[in-house]
Amino acid sequence: MEGREAPRPGQDEEGNEAGEELERADKARGGQRRRRSSGSGGWWSLVVCSQTYPNASFGWINVKDVANAHIQAYEIPSANGRYCLVERVAHYSEVVTILHKLYPSFQLPEKSADDKPFVPTYHVSKQKAKTLGIDFISVEDGLKETVESLTKKKFFASRRRPVLFSDYNNTLDSTKSDVWSSTTTGEDDAEAEISFSKLFMRANPNRTSLCTDTSHRDCTRDSNPKKTEHLLALDGAKERLHLFKGNLLEEGSFDSVVDGCDGVFHTKIPCFLQLRSTVHFILRTLNVLGSCAKSPTVKRVVLTSSMAAVTCTGRPRTPDGITDETWFSDPEFCKENMLWYQLSKTLAEDAAWKFAKEKGIDMVVINPSVVVGPLLQPTLNSTSAAILELINGSQTYPNASYGWINVKDVANAHIQAYEIPSASGRYCLVERMAHFSEVVKILHELYPSFQLPEKVAGDKPYIPAKQVSKEKAKTLGIDFISLEEGLKEIVESLTQKKFVGM
Numbered sequence: 001m002e003g004r005e006a007p008r009p010g011q012d013e014e015g016n017e018a019g020e021e022l023e024r025a026d027k028a029r030g031g032q033r034r035r036r037s038s039g040s041g042g043w044w045s046l047v048v049c050s051q052t053y054p055n056a057s058f059g060w061i062n063v064k065d066v067a068n069a070h071i072q073a074y075e076i077p078s079a080n081g082r083y084c085l086v087e088r089v090a091h092y093s094e095v096v097t098i099l100h101k102l103y104p105s106f107q108l109p110e111k112s113a114d115d116k117p118f119v120p121t122y123h124v125s126k127q128k129a130k131t132l133g134i135d136f137i138s139v140e141d142g143l144k145e146t147v148e149s150l151t152k153k154k155f156f157a158s159r160r161r162p163v164l165f166s167d168y169n170n171t172l173d174s175t176k177s178d179v180w181s182s183t184t185t186g187e188d189d190a191e192a193e194i195s196f197s198k199l200f201m202r203a204n205p206n207r208t209s210l211c212t213d214t215s216h217r218d219c220t221r222d223s224n225p226k227k228t229e230h231l232l233a234l235d236g237a238k239e240r241l242h243l244f245k246g247n248l249l250e251e252g253s254f255d256s257v258v259d260g261c262d263g264v265f266h267t268k269i270p271c272f273l274q275l276r277s278t279v280h281f282i283l284r285t286l287n288v289l290g291s292c293a294k295s296p297t298v299k300r301v302v303l304t305s306s307m308a309a310v311t312c313t314g315r316p317r318t319p320d321g322i323t324d325e326t327w328f329s330d331p332e333f334c335k336e337n338m339l340w341y342q343l344s345k346t347l348a349e350d351a352a353w354k355f356a357k358e359k360g361i362d363m364v365v366i367n368p369s370v371v372v373g374p375l376l377q378p379t380l381n382s383t384s385a386a387i388l389e390l391i392n393g394s395q396t397y398p399n400a401s402y403g404w405i406n407v408k409d410v411a412n413a414h415i416q417a418y419e420i421p422s423a424s425g426r427y428c429l430v431e432r433m434a435h436f437s438e439v440v441k442i443l444h445e446l447y448p449s450f451q452l453p454e455k456v457a458g459d460k461p462y463i464p465a466k467q468v469s470k471e472k473a474k475t476l477g478i479d480f481i482s483l484e485e486g487l488k489e490i491v492e493s494l495t496q497k498k499f500v501g502m
Contacts, residue, residue, distance in 0.1 A: 052113040053096050057121045059086035060095075062137035062145075072132035079132065086124035087136040093118065098140055103147065230376055248284040254291040263418050264292050267304040281344035282351050289352060293359040300362045302417045305349040307369040307403050308342040310428060311466065324469040325367075325426040364417040368410045368429040369403025369468070372486035375493040387490055388499055390440060391450050396457040397440050401465040403430035404439075406481035406489075416476040427473050431480045433465035442484050447491065 066085055073079045096108050112118070126136060231237065247253045258264060266288045285303070292298045312329035315321075328350070334343035349365060356363040370383055380388065390397060410429055417423045440452050456462070470480060494500050 052111055053092040053109045055092070055112045055114050055116060055119055057089055057091045057119045059089045059124055060139045060142065061085045061087050062142040065134050065137055069129065069132050069134055072134070076132060081128075083129050083132060084124050084126075085129055085134070086126070087142075088139050089121040089124060090139060091118050091121055095139075095143065098143055099147070102140070102144055230378060248287055249280065251287050251290060254288060255294055258288075258291040258298060259295045260297050261295065262297060262299050264288070264298055264301045265304075265414060265418070266301065267414070281348040285348045285352050286355055289355050289359070289361060289363075292361055293355075298361075300364065300418055301356070302414050303349070303352055303363055303365045304414070305352075305365050305367045305426070306345045307367050307428060307430065307468070308339075309345040309349045310367050310426075311403075311468075312339055312342045312346065320467070322467045322469050323428070325428055325472055364423050365426045366410065366413050366417060366429060367426055368413075369405050371407045371410055372404055372483065372490050373407035373481070374489045375497065378497060380499065384490055384494060384499075387439075387443075387487065388494055390443060390452060391447070391491065391494075391500060393451055394453045396455055397436040397453045399436070399456045399458050399460055399463055401433060401435045401463045403433050403468055404483045404486065405429045405431050406486040409478050409481055413473065413476050413478055416478070420476065423476065425472075427476060428468050428470075429473055429478070430468035430470070431486070432483050433467055434483060435462055435465055437462065439483075439487065442487055443491070446484070446488055 065087070069083060069085055073083065093112065099106060100108050126134075129136075266285065289301065292301050309329050310325075310327050311323055312334050313327060314330055314333040329342055329346040331343055331346055331350075334340075334346060352363065352365070355361070371381075372383055372387070375381070375384055386398075409431070413427060413429055417427065437456065443450060444452050470478075473480075491500070
């Protein structure tokens with residue numbers, strides 16, 4: 001089905017174009033580009049077990065009719081003016097009804113997203129469009145074709161991810177009780193999983209619970225052992241690890257999990273690149289904090305944010321300029337440049353600080369940059385996919401500069417931020433700011449036999465790197481593992497997991 005215009009290609013942390021990198025990363029994940037258009041993305045969530053459908057009515061048209069109309073508008077000499085293309089105006093409730101008839105085994109939403117009267121439908125004339133010979137393929141056929149395409153391209157299998165939570169006794173201070181950690185396992189979550197594993201390894205041999213987040217309503221992966229077997233393989237997991245469900249978008253979903261815990265880690269949230277994800281980021285964060293605020297036992301919360309919430313200010317880059325924890329990304333700048341992920345992280349962190357202050361929560365925030373280092377999970381994340389593309393024969397490298405940090409430093413920073421009583425505020429984690437040309441140079445020195453790209457994508461001048469202060473992070477005892485070591489570890493992981501050469 002035809003949809004609205006797809007979102008602008010991704011950019012780096014400060015709004016610089018990095019679309020080429022996203023293209024290569026997606027290819028590395030699946031062998032070919034597999035991006036959902038905003039049209040399929042708009043109702044795609046319906047068939048991955050969304051709890052509600054939008055209270056909205058739209059005109060719907062098959063993409064093949066759109067293509068044909070363009071061709072006929074060119075070929076027919078008498079064609080002129082405008083042509084409205086609408087096979088039918090339908091409310092989302094009708095779309096759900098159609099999908100239910102086509103796929104009765106799908107768990108589809110049964111109620112509207114609000115309690116207001118349904119937005120009415122309207123009629124759009126087909127008469128002029130029919131003069132182009134358009135027969136109008138039915139909405140039913142269009143929905144069926146879109147679902148079949150999504151299935152074929154494995155979006156149902158690859159885009160849904162559970163979120164894991166744990167609470168466990170901790171050996172670091174015998175006076176402390178349970179620690180609860182929310183982490184995400186999936187394609188973009190190396191730091192979350194390494195953090196979880198390090199915390200788990202340091203816990204007493206008591207109980208640990210893992211929670212699958214059903215805000216994504218993944219009805220098939222709960223029983224898929226491949227998604228959690230690397231965590232269940234940790235020492236002591238058999239005795240201490242228990243799986244349960246929760247919903248980050250449901251207020252109070254984690255009240256019972258947090259209650260009785262001494263500390264809470266709310267770590268990685270999936271990386272989305274669309275505007276509508278912003279509300280989800282904020283709700284997920286506030287719902288976890290809301291549960292913490294209700295518990296009298298929680299003494300500290302450690303929240304994972306991102307350098308994306310620090311560096312998107314619109315200020316000019318200068319080689320001698322230094323970014324530190326006092327910087328906050330400008331939401332208006334993010335909106336103007338359609339930096340939805342950066343906007344989401346910025347607003348979510350800002351909302352978290354306001355909520356923590358209002359409720360008297362002792363919160364510490366970790367702001368990592370691009371994470372490299374060993375992979376714990378069996379799947380690719382965004383960074384490893386980008387590195388894999390470089391070493392798997394890419395012709396060019398992105399014209400982008402990023403901050404880089406080792407996943408083990410990220411994990412250690414979370415632990416220290418919880419353990420050190422004086423830890424407070426935000427901590428930027430950047431071992432080095434480096435352009436992709438430097439990354440390629442390091443890889444060449446480490447692996448001279450690799451066929452690495454020799455030129456940058458595009459003909460623009462190199463995007464300069466902005467320096468980030470390490471001073472505050474060092475107070476957590478972070479020694480900063482070098483970028484060279486992190487790249488070596490990630491390549492070794494990719495080789496071990498047999499991604500190299502795919």
